[in-house]
Amino acid sequence: MFKNFVKVVKYLRRDPKHLRRFLLKRLATSGTVRDGVLILRGRHPQELLQKKIDEYVAEFVLCKICGCPETELVEKRGNMYLQCQAVLDHNYQVENI
Numbered sequence: 001m002f003k004n005f006v007k008v009v010k011y012l013r014r015d016p017k018h019l020r021r022f023l024l025k026r027l028a029t030s031g032t033v034r035d036g037v038l039i040l041r042g043r044h045p046q047e048l049l050q051k052k053i054d055e056y057v058a059e060f061v062l063c064k065i066c067g068c069p070e071t072e073l074v075e076k077r078g079n080m081y082l083q084c085q086a087v088l089d090h091n092y093q094v095e096n097i
């Protein structure tokens, strides 16, 4: 169970569906969001969830070129790109989740 799911999503300014898909894929499980809580099938220690969130932030929130957290995920022709808001030239493809 991931209690602060919606809080974390708001803080990261990402689509809750995207983060949910990422977590379910990385934890190889299924789950649903109910009342702001992500309910995961199986046992997943808090430290593991935290580690996955850190991975998500590194891959889908922080610009890999300058480290700026002000970024946006943009979908173009079925591919996902990370667009840095600090430097517009910082635009690269990320994994499709």
Ligand SMILES: [Zn+2]
Binding pocket: 063, 064, 065, 066, 067, 068, 084, 085, 086, 087, 090
């Ligand atoms: Zn950047």
